[in-house]
Amino acid sequence: MEVRTIGVVGAGQMGCGIAHVAALSGFDVILTDIDTEILDRGRASIASNLDRQIRRGTVDTADRDAVLGRIRTSNRVKDHVDSEMVVESAKEQLDIKAEIFRQLDVTCRKTTILASNTSSISITRLGAVTGRPGGVIGMHFMNPVPMMRLVEVIRGLDTSPETVETVNEVARTMGKTPVECADHPGFVSNRLLMPMINEAVFAVAENVATPQAVDEIMTLGMNHPMGPLALADLIGLDNCLSVMRALQTELGDPKYRPCPLLIQMVDAGRLGRKSGRGFFTYPKG
Numbered sequence: 001m002e003v004r005t006i007g008v009v010g011a012g013q014m015g016c017g018i019a020h021v022a023a024l025s026g027f028d029v030i031l032t033d034i035d036t037e038i039l040d041r042g043r044a045s046i047a048s049n050l051d052r053q054i055r056r057g058t059v060d061t062a063d064r065d066a067v068l069g070r071i072r073t074s075n076r077v078k079d080h081v082d083s084e085m086v087v088e089s090a091k092e093q094l095d096i097k098a099e100i101f102r103q104l105d106v107t108c109r110k111t112t113i114l115a116s117n118t119s120s121i122s123i124t125r126l127g128a129v130t131g132r133p134g135g136v137i138g139m140h141f142m143n144p145v146p147m148m149r150l151v152e153v154i155r156g157l158d159t160s161p162e163t164v165e166t167v168n169e170v171a172r173t174m175g176k177t178p179v180e181c182a183d184h185p186g187f188v189s190n191r192l193l194m195p196m197i198n199e200a201v202f203a204v205a206e207n208v209a210t211p212q213a214v215d216e217i218m219t220l221g222m223n224h225p226m227g228p229l230a231l232a233d234l235i236g237l238d239n240c241l242s243v244m245r246a247l248q249t250e251l252g253d254p255k256y257r258p259c260p261l262l263i264q265m266v267d268a269g270r271l272g273r274k275s276g277r278g279f280f281t282y283p284k285g
């Protein structure tokens, strides 16, 4: 199926990144969120990220306005009516995502592919709330979207091969490398990454080392480009906690229990970069 218009639901850090890369790759984009202030901030952040790419010479100045012109914003789900594919990237909460999928199922044409950028929620479960489980799929982008090459493509139990093929093609058009996996808790990326981050939080909680030392050991010693705690701050500690809870509940193994310090930090609103403070602090702007 030919995709020309991509809808993105949720204008947070990931939704804006997906809209940015889709528009840069020539797709028309409709970006929606329940919060119009977030939509305004999202458009401004896409513009400033494009300016950074222009300064680095990876995007042509002449393309800037055309890219921004391809992104429409709205606070109404029904504006996704013309999208051939919609990528949901709203808050990591099953009830919120299920309701969005129900609304998209009613709004969009029967052929429209409904993808989720979820980090941990079952694609099969999201497919089951719609009348088109064959057209529901996981399209898991990495953060920051403009820089990271992987898209993890997740097949729900009923996802059709045609849907997988179209999503792989769209990912390639966006300059990404799609890698497929089945619908299991945490998929591959977060099943491996999040227990490592959780263990790093335990190391801090048990006074094994400071956050700086934990990150330095992993960057210098394991050649990771970023330490696990700086990465947790980038991902959002609320997102990390949601994934650990999903792994714990769905796999039923106590080895996935979230570190109490991670829970406490989320309760305190210390969510990482987006709130200005997590394991490290981030000056405004």
Ligand SMILES: NC(=O)c1ccc[n+]([C@@H]2O[C@H](COP(=O)([O-])OP(=O)(O)OC[C@H]3O[C@@H](n4cnc5c(N)ncnc54)[C@H](O)[C@@H]3O)[C@@H](O)[C@H]2O)c1
Residues within 6 Å of the ligand: 009, 010, 011, 012, 013, 014, 015, 032, 033, 034, 035, 038, 089, 090, 091, 092, 093, 096, 100, 117, 118, 119, 120, 140, 141, 142, 143, 234, 235, 236, 239, 274
């Ligand atoms: N942060 C990461 O590193 C990362 C990486 C891969 C995938 N993800 C996934 O991407 C999704 C979004 O994460 P994020 O980090 O961008 O979160 P975020 O908190 O930055 O943004 C979430 C956005 O969803 C919006 N939202 C909430 N309810 C909504 C609704 N009913 N309809 C429309 N919009 C709604 C919020 O207003 C907010 O703008 C999550 O599912 C997360 O697990 C995150």
